[in-house]
Amino acid sequence: MRGVPKDIPIDEVKEDLLSQHLLVQSIRRIQNHFREPLDLVLVSGTAEANDKTTKAAFFKIRSVCFLSGVKAEHPHKRALPGQCHNCQFYGHSSRHCLNPARCVKCLGNHGTAQCTHNRDTDGPPACVLCKQKGHTANYLGCPRAPKRAHPPEKVAPRRDAAHARCLINAKLRLHSGGTM
Structure with missing residues (x-):
């Protein structure tokens, strides 16, 4: 509310x-x-x-x-899981993280605050999740970043052989006047 x-x-x-x-x-x-x-x-x-x-x-x-002035509304659900600012993995927060610190900007095993990586002198950032250069670990386009879940497509109900026979028999009964 x-x-x-x-x-x-x-x-x-x-x-x-x-x-x-x-x-x-x-x-x-x-x-x-x-x-x-x-x-x-x-x-x-x-x-x-x-x-x-x-x-x-x-x-x-x-x-x-x-x-x-009070309004009831549905709670907002996050589309993606949160990312830990300590180890950079997804699904938990740094408050409850027991993993070693990893930098968001370089491949170093240190916290982001201690990073000395400079884009001008050291080149582009590197992702600690996928080990590729060119993006940071919090880049949503990273191959290791979770993707937004799309709603499942509606699939037509599966028709098995017994169901098909039942339909055929019902049609035959209908066309033959109800007796078989």
């Missing part, structure tokens, strides 16, 4: 949503990367709240704790 003032405790927000007959399981305040609270609140509904009418009622909410 967007627009919930930072000074309103999340317990009060949860109580207000429950008083509006919404099936709320948990609620938490979203924080920025400095761990400062934002005016965003993530609300998780109970299993019973997974039907269309309950979801529709939730997205019609315009006020919480007698304050208007």
Whole structure:
């Protein structure tokens, strides 16, 4: 939910949503990367709240704790996994990384802050992930960088022999007057 003032405790927000007959399981305040609270609140509904009418009622909410200007919206999902700024691999953050440091600009086994690589004197950067020169490890065009997932194509249902026989028999019955 967007627009919930930072000074309103999340317990009060949860109580207000429950008083509006919404099936709320948990609620938490979203924080920025400095761990400062934002005016965003993530609300998780109970299993019973997974039907269309309950979801529709939730997205019609315009006020919480007698304050208007609140809007319910779907959470934004990241399209790509995050990249660690310590080891440069994807899928985890540097806060939880146990791998040795690797530079984003050169093939060195040091942190990026300690790198002395200069583009003018040392040439173009080199990627520590694919070992190629010409791009850094955070370049999305790197062959080792994760690609955006495309939605799966709809595949026609597979028709097996038993299904085909069933269709043929049904057509024969239809054309022969219903008796075989």
